[in-house]
Amino acid sequence: MTTTTERSLPQPRFTDAEAGAKEFPDSTARNYSYFTPQKRKQTHYEDVTVEVQPDPRHYLSQGWLYGFADGQGGYPLEWTALKAWGSDRPVPERFPGSGGKGYDWPAHGWHEFRDPNEEWEMTFYRYNSNVVRQITQNVDSARETKAFEQWNPNWVQFVERNVGAWMHVEQGLGLYLFANANRRGPTNMHNTAMAVNSMHRLRFAQDLALYNLTLSDEIEAFDGEAHIETWNSDPAWQGVRRVAEQLTAVDDWAEAVFAANIVFEPLVGELFRSGLVQQAAPRNGDYVTPTVVGAGEHDYAERDLRYTLAMFDLLVNDKEFAQHNKDLMNQWLSTWTERCIKASRDLQPLWSQPDAKPPRFEDSLDRVKSRFSEILRQLGLDDPKELTL
Amino acid sequence: MSRQSIAKAHEKIQELAWEPLYHEPVSQYGTDYTFAKAKKKDPLKQVLRSYFPMQEEKDHRVYGAADGAIRGNMFRQVEERWLEWQKLFLSIIPLPEISAARAMPLLFRNVPNPELHNGQAIQMIDEVRHSTIQQNLKRLYMNSYIDPAGFNSSLKNFQNDYCGTIGRQFAEGFITGDAITAASIYLTIVAETAFTNTLFVAMPAEAAANGDYLLPTVFHSVQSDESRHISNGYATLLMALADEGNHQLLERDLRYAWWNNHRVVDAAIGTFIEYGTKDRRKDRESYAEMWRRWIYDDYYRSYLVPLEKYGLVIPHDLIEESWNQIWNKGYVHEVAQFFATGWLANYWRIDPMTDKDFEWFEYKYPGWYDKYGAWWENYSRLATPNGHNPIIFEDVDYVYPSRCWTCMVPCLVREDMVMAEVGGQMRTYCHEACRWTDVEAFRPTYQGRNTPNMGQLIGKREWETLYHGWNMADVVTDMGYVRDDGKTLVAQPHLNLDPSKMWTLDHMRRCPPFASPNVLLNEMTPEEQLAFHADYIRQGPGGRPAPAAV
Numbered sequence: 001m002t003t004t005t006e007r008s009l010p011q012p013r014f015t016d017a018e019a020g021a022k023e024f025p026d027s028t029a030r031n032y033s034y035f036t037p038q039k040r041k042q043t044h045y046e047d048v049t050v051e052v053q054p055d056p057r058h059y060l061s062q063g064w065l066y067g068f069a070d071g072q073g074g075y076p077l078e079w080t081a082l083k084a085w086g087s088d089r090p091v092p093e094r095f096p097g098s099g100g101k102g103y104d105w106p107a108h109g110w111h112e113f114r115d116p117n118e119e120w121e122m123t124f125y126r127y128n129s130n131v132v133r134q135i136t137q138n139v140d141s142a143r144e145t146k147a148f149e150q151w152n153p154n155w156v157q158f159v160e161r162n163v164g165a166w167m168h169v170e171q172g173l174g175l176y177l178f179a180n181a182n183r184r185g186p187t188n189m190h191n192t193a194m195a196v197n198s199m200h201r202l203r204f205a206q207d208l209a210l211y212n213l214t215l216s217d218e219i220e221a222f223d224g225e226a227h228i229e230t231w232n233s234d235p236a237w238q239g240v241r242r243v244a245e246q247l248t249a250v251d252d253w254a255e256a257v258f259a260a261n262i263v264f265e266p267l268v269g270e271l272f273r274s275g276l277v278q279q280a281a282p283r284n285g286d287y288v289t290p291t292v293v294g295a296g297e298h299d300y301a302e303r304d305l306r307y308t309l310a311m312f313d314l315l316v317n318d319k320e321f322a323q324h325n326k327d328l329m330n331q332w333l334s335t336w337t338e339r340c341i342k343a344s345r346d347l348q349p350l351w352s353q354p355d356a357k358p359p360r361f362e363d364s365l366d367r368v369k370s371r372f373s374e375i376l377r378q379l380g381l382d383d384p385k386e387l388t389l
Numbered sequence: 390m391s392r393q394s395i396a397k398a399h400e401k402i403q404e405l406a407w408e409p410l411y412h413e414p415v416s417q418y419g420t421d422y423t424f425a426k427a428k429k430k431d432p433l434k435q436v437l438r439s440y441f442p443m444q445e446e447k448d449h450r451v452y453g454a455a456d457g458a459i460r461g462n463m464f465r466q467v468e469e470r471w472l473e474w475q476k477l478f479l480s481i482i483p484l485p486e487i488s489a490a491r492a493m494p495l496l497f498r499n500v501p502n503p504e505l506h507n508g509q510a511i512q513m514i515d516e517v518r519h520s521t522i523q524q525n526l527k528r529l530y531m532n533s534y535i536d537p538a539g540f541n542s543s544l545k546n547f548q549n550d551y552c553g554t555i556g557r558q559f560a561e562g563f564i565t566g567d568a569i570t571a572a573s574i575y576l577t578i579v580a581e582t583a584f585t586n587t588l589f590v591a592m593p594a595e596a597a598a599n600g601d602y603l604l605p606t607v608f609h610s611v612q613s614d615e616s617r618h619i620s621n622g623y624a625t626l627l628m629a630l631a632d633e634g635n636h637q638l639l640e641r642d643l644r645y646a647w648w649n650n651h652r653v654v655d656a657a658i659g660t661f662i663e664y665g666t667k668d669r670r671k672d673r674e675s676y677a678e679m680w681r682r683w684i685y686d687d688y689y690r691s692y693l694v695p696l697e698k699y700g701l702v703i704p705h706d707l708i709e710e711s712w713n714q715i716w717n718k719g720y721v722h723e724v725a726q727f728f729a730t731g732w733l734a735n736y737w738r739i740d741p742m743t744d745k746d747f748e749w750f751e752y753k754y755p756g757w758y759d760k761y762g763a764w765w766e767n768y769s770r771l772a773t774p775n776g777h778n779p780i781i782f783e784d785v786d787y788v789y790p791s792r793c794w795t796c797m798v799p800c801l802v803r804e805d806m807v808m809a810e811v812g813g814q815m816r817t818y819c820h821e822a823c824r825w826t827d828v829e830a831f832r833p834t835y836q837g838r839n840t841p842n843m844g845q846l847i848g849k850r851e852w853e854t855l856y857h858g859w860n861m862a863d864v865v866t867d868m869g870y871v872r873d874d875g876k877t878l879v880a881q882p883h884l885n886l887d888p889s890k891m892w893t894l895d896h897m898r899r900c901p902p903f904a905s906p907n908v909l910l911n912e913m914t915p916e917e918q919l920a921f922h923a924d925y926i927r928q929g930p931g932g933r934p935a936p937a938a939v
Binding site for chain 1: 841852856
């Protein structure tokens with residue numbers, strides 16, 4: 001005989017607590033009311049991102065509660081020398097009987113930034129899952145069709161050394177520039193966009209490392225560790241390494257992002273990836289590497305550059321500090337263009353390594369210089385004189 | 390990817406780490422801890438090629454459930470008493486999550502092992518996931534639940550209401566001060582390893598019992614990431630323990646982090662679970678029982694105590710004292726009573742307790758009715774406007790408490806209140822451990838040792854100060870807690886949505902001016918302050934005035 005003991009269960013009941021069940025004040029007020037959307041309607045991205053990081057200049061009435069040893073708390077606007085309108089107004093003083101109000105939303109121009117990619121967790125994981133699936137399929141398909149057997153011998157060495165070396169750039173900047181910057185920006189929109197940028201780079205670094213692992217398995221002559229030696233001591237790479245390290249040494253978060261995404265990426269990153277690897281690979285029997293490298297190129301060109309332009313565009317058109325910001329950016333352009341052009345020129349020997357030659361180095365460099373100038377035009381900035389070096 | 394290929398892939402990505410040759414990365418966050426460079430293993434062993442699809446799959450389940458909840462009319466069954474407290478909880482929690490993301494870079498330069506940085510970067514983006522997925526849950530509640538007021542204003546109101554600072558410590562403690570104190574000990578060793586159990590496991594179970602299965606869906610998905618973060622913290626802790634010079638700081642930080650987490654998390658989650666539920670089955674676990682299981686047994690006895698053999702000095706006394714506060718001193722009940730006392734300065738509605746609730750409390754916490762029953766009966770009596778003022782201004786044997794300067798929960802267990810003069814200001818503390826935190830731990834020297842990187846307690850730490858001398862109608866208007874008719878308050882001390890039963894600014898206008906206990910305390914002479922303290926510690930339980938001297 002089966003016996004059952006009475007189980008203890010919660011007793012859900014009909015409460016009729018769904019939207020529209022009654023009419024009363026606020027019963028139809030179903031939008032987040034504490035920010036002004038960028039366009040007419042609030043977007044899903046704005047709803048899940050805006051104002052999560054508070055600001056004592058508007059709503060945070062009691063101010064930050066914990067500070068560093070110097071007494072600074074939260075996300076000081078002074079962590080970059082750039083300014084958005086309202087930045088110079090002091091944090092409203094609160095005192096006995098002062099009330100809690102600060103300035104009206106948004107209090108300053110930093111809060112006007114929205115990531116045009118509208119990245120939040122759902123979009124982020126969908127995009128990156130698609131990328132890793134596509135790369136895995138491409139590489140699997142190449143393996144099944146023995147595509148690597150068609151590579152020129154010199155190309156094998158080129159990939160193991162040079163494509164391999166690029167993974168270190170991505171890893172270093174992903175962690176020590178972009179992940180680091182996610183603590184530094186003045187709003188949640190800035191910091192989330194930079195965190196996403198960081199993960200693009202770390203993913204691309206791993207894509208290259210795992211591709212390298214596959215090649216070690218598939219190509220007998222492929223030295224899977226050659227990239228380490230190349231990164232550590234190949235003279236052609238030391239200029240890139242020097243700039244990559246300099247980028248992680250910048251204290252001002254906006255300068256670091258500007259230098260990386262506005263200057264370094266077109267002049268060095270795209271030069272190497274689109275100006276060399278993508279051009280040389282097919283001529284040397286390799287149609288696989290461009291699909292892996294292309295994913296990283298797409299991250300930068302279509303997503304990371306996009307948010308970066310939107311972020312700096314607000315600042316060069318700022319109603320209070322446009323000229324101040326332009327002057328600073330021009331200084332940064334001068335400093336970083338010189339460094340990046342030097343690093344690019346150091347890479348020149350790579351152009352002669354493959355059996356089937358890519359376009360001339362100078363042609364590739366001219367092309368990325370034009371691209372760089374076009375990016376600067378979008379921000380209303382002029383070419384720095386260092387571009388002619 | 391197969392398990393074998395993940396292991397191989399993980400080994401391969403270790404080759405990505407490199408040490409700088411020409412320029413050191415910028416060092417922006419200091420610590421007084423010292424770490425020796427040593428080969429370490431990445432405890433997360435996570436490869437992005439498998440990580441992204443795994444998270445995407447988890448997302449599919451979450452968003453599928455969200456869809457199902459709407460199609461299945463879940464909100465016809467959710468308890469309003471429960472959902473109202475979610476207006477507070479879901480205001481608080483996205484900030485700690487995103488703060489945890491922002492905290493990860495604090496560790497990069499201070500924990501000099503690049504192998505660990507991979508795990509920290511993954512934790513960073515996990516936390517972005519948590520923050521935005523929780524904001525999305527709140528958005529869904531706002532759209533689908535009967536009363537959107539408070540959800541629709543949550544990130545303004547959380548930042549200016551009278552208990553927002555309590556929850557905000559659970560975020561700000563992660564991102565400032567000594568980098569290891571903040572991002573490792575406070576965040577991963579204590580907040581994540583101990584207290585996410587009650588936050589993300591115990592609380593969702595209560596949500597389900599109240600007809601809300603979306604909160605468990607989202608938060609269990611979040612919790613599945615937390616276990617990985619715990620490994621991050623453990624790896625850093627073991628490295629810190631390897632250097633004897635760190636032991637004094639570890640002892641300090643564990644004491645601060647444990648006590649502060651107890652004060653903050655137990656206050657909030659204890660109230661949600663005990664006073665936000667309609668499930669009064671006698672065999673359902675109380676918060677105290679959950680705490681004993683999840684925090685005392687699982688964290689303290691199973692995780693912390695075994696670390697003693699590595700030299701970790703564990704704050705046994707504070708852990709026992711936390712239990713004492715919850716079990717013998719009614720900490721959670723005192724907090725819930727305080728939240729309800731100031732209902733008008735909130736942005737959610739607080740349901741009165743009923744006889745059924747009383748019976749359950751008495752069963753779970755013998756002696757509860759004698760301490761708190763009469764007050765909750767008064768709360769019910771005064772719930773709808775009927776010529777009287779809100780309960781805070783009525784004589785119900787309740788003395789409005791002083792704030793604790795450190796944890797910002799008021800000094801509710803009155804006998805424990807201590808005072809100290811700091812920087813020319815007399816401050817009140819809820820317990821000696823909170824006085825120690827402010828006066829001794831958060832200082833540039835600690836027990837004779839220089840601690841130049843230790844953080845500071847800053848800000849206007851008593852909410853009442855800002856509104857000293859104000860009328861409540863002006864307070865509520867200043868904070869923006871008014872519904873779209875321009876007069877009805879967002880907060881109500883009941884769940885009745887009939888506009889004629891709801892409190893308005895007109896009712897508030899009739900109230901006497903509001904006063905800040907700390908401002909008043911600092912206007913007293915030293916003798917009056919001593920008398921104030923002597924009286925205060927004789928008050929309670931349940932906020933009762935001190936008995937008249939015989």
